[in-house]
Amino acid sequence: MAIAYHLAGKDNELMSQKIFPNSTYPGAVDPYLEDGDQALQKSDPFYPSPWGTGLGDWADAYEKARDFVSQLTLLEKVNLTTGVGWEGEQCVGQVGSIPRLGFRSLCMQDSPVGVRDTDWNSVFSSGQSVAATFDRGLMYQRGYAMGQEHKGKGVTVQLGPVAGPLGRAPEGGRNWEGFSPDPYLTGVGIAQTIMGIQDAGIIACAKHYIGNEQEHFRQQPEAQSYGYNISEAISSNIDDTTMHELYLWPFADAVRAGVGSIMCSYNQVNNSYGCQNSKLLNDLLKNELGFQGFVMSDWQAQHTGSASAVAGLDMTMPGDTVFNSGDSFWGTNLTLAVINGTVPDWRLDDMATRIMAAFFKVGNTLDQPPINFDSWTLDTYGPLHASVGADNQQVNFHVDVRGDHGSIIRNIGARSTVLLKNLNNALPLSEPKFVAVIGEDAGPNVWGPNGCSDRNCDNGTLGMAWGSGSANFPYLITPDTALQAQALADGSIYQSVLDNYATSQIEALVAQAYVTSIVFVNADSGEGYISVDGNEGDRNNLTLWHSGDDLIKNVSALCNNTIVVIHSTGPTLVTDWYDSPNVTAILWAGVPGQESGNSITDILYGKVNPAARTPFTWGPTRESYGTDVLYVPNNGNDAPQDDFIEGVFIDYRAFEYQNITPIYEFGFGLSYTTFSYSNLTVVKHNVSAYTPTTGMTAAAPTLGNFSTDLSEYLFPNASFPHIWQYIYPYLNTTDAKAASADPYYGQTAAEFLPPNATDGSPQPLLPAGGAPGGNPQLYDVLYTVTCTITNNGTLDGEEVPQLYISLGGAGQPSKVLRGFERLSIDKGMSTTATFDIMRRDISNWDTVAQNWVITSEPKMVFVGSSSRDLPLSASLS
Template sequence: MRSTIILGFSSVATAAVIDRRDPVPAGYVAPPYYPAPYGGWVSDWSESFQKASVLVSSMTLAEKTNITAGSGIFMGRCVGNTGSALRVGIPQLCLQDGPLGVRNSDHNTAFPAAITVGSTWDKSLIRRRGVAIGEEFRGKGVNIHLGPSVGALGRKPRGGRNWEGFGSDPVLQAFGGALSIEGIQSVGVIATIKHFIANEQEQYRMYSLVKPGISSNLDDRTMHELYLWPFAEGVRAGVGSVMIAYNAVNGSACAQNSYLMNGLLKDELGFQGFVMTDWLAQISGVPSALAGLDMSMPGDINQVPLVFGTSPWMYEYTRAILNGSVPVDRLDDSATRILAAYYQMGQDSPDYPRPNFDTNTQDAEGPLYPGALFSPSGIVNEFVDVQDDHAEVAREVARDAITLLKNNDGILPLPRNSALKIFGTDAEKNPDGINSCADQGCNKGTLGMGWGSGSARYPYMDSPIDGFKSRSASYQFFNTDSFPSNSNPSPTDTAVVFVTADSGENYITVENNPGDRTSSNLNLWHDGDKLIKDVAAQYSSVIVVVHTVGPILMEEWHDLPSVKAVLFAHLPGQEAGKSLMEVLYGDVSPSGHLPYTLPKSEGDYPESVGLTGYQIGQPQDTFTEGLYIDYRHFHKANIVPRYAFGHGLSYTTFSFSSASISAVTPLTSTPPARPAKGETPAYSTTIPPASEAYWPDNFNRIWRYIYSFLDKNDADNAAKVGNLTSTYPYPVGYSNVQKAGPKAGGGQGGNPALFDVAYAISVTVTNTGSRPGKAVAQLYVQFPTSNFDTPILQLRDFEKTSELAPGATETLSLRVTRKDLSVWDVVSQDWIIPSLGGDYGIWLGQSSDGLTLRCGTETGSCAGNQTSPASV
């Protein structure tokens, strides 16, 4: 990549150098990768690309650049609004947050967050939630849903946006993301997998005039085996859009990193859709375009005051094409990718709704372009109810995610006539109003979601207190986070304490936590630890309910004799009450499992996963722990956590038996040769006439609205430059010759052979207890000894049973793919099986520390009562 960041497109002579890239640690590189690969060579997308390319060939230059960027922040109903090409029938496209529901809207569902969904370990439920979310976004007229999120991966336990993803494991994230994409796109909405890539903390994430954004420095193998893994599965699921992250990777900003966008994403993973920026993440013009960026959101540049409506694209992109600094086929491919995704989801259908809400106001009428000094007004909110029966899906997710960590003396489920004393403000709704804090930027009342752009407005909040009321429970509630002096403990009382830990996005600071948990660390908020201890000192039976964004420390109170039960209810969205009651009172057995490890102290983690503080110049965050995050690290370091990844109790018991393993696809040390790329659209490289960029006659301009047109003189002067014999000084390593592609590619997600099933595994699960319940079978792979260092165990698949009656059985089918048994070889730049013919251990159980059933690939047999290699 270039060592300088260039603003503007007019020419290299007039471009302004705004910053220099700081050096990164030796060995961490972002090599140039050019040109941007054409899309359309995957058969599943060929028809959509054909339709898109025909349309693009008939569009003017200004029309093509107009659909590659937003019209400006606050310049339309949605959080992002592309330009249109109305002459050829393409409307503005509406882009809208967020991963758990339609942000800043009305009559929508506030679904449980993804970290809650991951805690269900239920593939069917993950997809059903995706369908419901897709239906709501479509019903609101949104074209592009800004979710799901699989980055942050959860490397840093205090990272602010971990809760927007599905857990601290690439495979759990991969299933969560891919199944969500399938559900969302099944109803015609374009999903956006984000944030690409290694976006693991909130502080210092963005570039500014005075400081570059944080650089995530990671090696090639760690990139492929951890952080790229869930994106590969999202691409394999056919995702229409990828959002690039704010940060740099190995010193090069993601938004202009050709290795990431052109090399990894579009060529190796075969991504066919379009790449967009995160909001205001674009820091350059020409370098971004050449590096593979397709869409700039919301259109403005982040380096100058937004009031000027300045854009690095739109009109500057138009100028760049005319003056030859961006090849015509680069723009044509971007426009075609955007429209191909539009066609792929069937959004050209006349019944696809237009936006009927306004993310900027809850009023029925208002300015059409709120960011403008003078704006026409009209109806902006039509209050369309899109909730349907989605509350049932949301409640089921919230309920089946509840993770029972401890249940001494069988205190749960509660008897119907229990006398309860309830403590903690988290038990009841925010007294200021459930949506009183913009983007949920506070921790008041029941914590249903973290804060930031990944939040949504609640249509209502079914709080735990509402739940107790609906049960006609005998309770006394103390709406305080300090132990009250008047609770009058009785020996027959059961105390229920509600506590929280919150986090969110960096543009909001809550209780001195600027997104990441910098002030609270991994402690409970609002002196929750003290509240639990004070209650435990007065009551002999205490149940702790935790609403949390991620790992917390529990050592101050976990082992107190009166603390009988601990439940993690995670982030339940609007359905916090009834879902919890169904578990507390035993309507259903809890079936959630932890999507991360719970430590005994922050010192249990590697030092490198701590938050990166202030550094002069570009903050450097070097991933020296490599593959060893979360449970992988705990296993390697022989550290016993408070609770292991995947842990979760039930009111019943299960046995795993009659396991079998069978070889399906014969393996070779390297995958079969990738298929060749299919045919792609043919693009002209001839610079179009300047007249295609002129302002239309009698055009009514809106101040601050970003347009793609040029004044006649500007267009003519740019065209003169483009017609000169000299050429633009492209980046080092630049070529305009399309590549055949790396051998690790060949299809969506990579070489299709990587996803061949190598072994099929089945196991019979029996409910050996006295209550109905659901069990989760988790499958981990143990690699044989080889020249490659590999984690002791790695999650590779999971399945959840239906609700089993006492004595009932169900046979679950799981699989291990070629990729599951491979490592990334940095020398050959391919996936290889490091010990072909060696004995891979396929371990089954209900948690990462509860694996007693082993199948061997060498013997083709399975045995129970085995000692896990991660036992400590």
């Protein structure tokens, strides 16, 4: 039934860190010893796993959770924490049910853009696209609508939103699922999305925690399937400052927003797997950030049993060690581990309490609607247990959960489209005489919008990228369809060529008189289990796909009014053609979802005045970013070592530090009108001095007793149905070693678990902790900044003022984003932009004090329309 329940993790002492002498970045970690031999970074152990206390607004949820968990038997608690196995039931992940109390199984379901693997659902714009809106309201609205759809399907936990990857490498395959390589923008995006999802009654799951910045080598079996001979997953080696100031930042916002669950990632961090890394889970997440919800593993990201339990993992997904194996690190083995004292009973109680607290916090009751879809088939009838084809019944009820969400998706698609160039007011279009649309990206996938499983191709327009973050389109409005409808309504001539390689036909079309050519191009990426055109999740380069760059150059050589629309999962190289006078306009339309064609038509024809901002930097070369995917293993057959030697200097921070001028800077975007900035004021507030959190926790609570008689935990009698490969909490024999299928069974916890791993006595509070999101005084408002913004143009429009702060001091970025608003301003009118600056916004992480500090270096505030267009500035006294 189960194997290897107690294997210890790799939580080892952190090596002493030195400055890497050859790095172009300050404060980078040196991965080498004095003798030149590579020393792999280690992760500092932290035990015991903190127990949830109901901090912040979690008190009521914890009261309900403890009342519920106190009624559970040991087997029921184990059932609540252990997945039933891959394809075990209807959702991509489910834990066991508790029929005795009327509690149906929790349903975990992708994805961050819609309900995966079902029908009658919507496909929303990507996280990266909605980040480009710089609009908190739209971020929330999208999250709430997605939550409604998951709720309507019977889902309990939506597996999203995403802050890992953050976007360290522009080629990163899953960057589109997240928001932005800027931690502040991602923090706002993930928090607003979480609040929307959870207000709809669904538990949000922030993922992938943490350092999951590329697809290559994230899983050893996956890498081996591509021919890479490695024994362990990649290790993201991240120093303490970089962790806090960059990668952990948005997860702090997620925790402060009340996120119910967090998914630990496949990769290792400092050579300890993310789902058994006690530094990450126990120390940073549950202690410092005060996370009160539960940690679930990514699918097959659990590598140990008891070691992962004491390191802070609360739920294992999908439950089996390997898909459809029937073996589990938990299930039977967790039952045994608690009985024999390897895992303390308070730790299991805490796992169950955290899960149920998240369940109650979003407004759930035990009377949950049934799961009305099946991840493994779109047929109405099929096996309830798809892994073995058992229990045939109606599994799909085809419930339509879309509501009016198409209009929301269309609006977000338009308001996330970034106008990068608009020469001589080429846009907006107004009843053009002759419209020629060129490119495969304007048209349909000839196999249908869902013709490629998990969108594992790049055929037709890019409305959604590939992987588990995908969902089934109910329809996909292509640009060709929408633009043709607009042209016909205008009386324009409209013709399109939807083959990038139909060179003679394209040339004949665009060379005609009065033609406005609109060229659609794309660049795709996705999750690592899928390779498309040799791109193993991550993009191999930053060029456009299907010879898109050549297509643009060929068209613009013949047509002096060429408009380029880019659908992509991140930046592409535009250096060879962006400044051509014949390329009159360039738009980045991201990954817009099902209303793609309508959204871009709304922008091109001025029905929506663009105001979006690019959520990443467009560099002149691939090398200008200073970071890249590690494509080749660099540590022999052992775990590849990805040293984040650039520290906090990614994206615009790196460009400014290296004095490289981007093509289009972070935060840049044009409008069909113009704005001016004036009257900057800074008001300082009187707040109390920052006080480190002190004191001790209460002892770990235990909720109920259990017997140590193994005969009481045997599988029920023959009348109880047994499903092959299904993960149960029961024992199949009273011989504990035989039941565990673990050859090492019999060792005591002291022999293989780290010191203090089972200690349930009161523990000291961390100075930087004290509340969800960290020390509550980090969120005190120290300054309020205002300025006047005037619409000087001839059209009503929207503007996105951005606030940046220079923290001063050696080794710091020249400035970092710390505020933004999206404002609607009618022509000739002015409005006031207001920004609150919190203590956290002007603090740095002190590695010695293990706390946030405001350094003595002078601080400056800048306000403007992009990271490099900041006309207003003032000092912060």
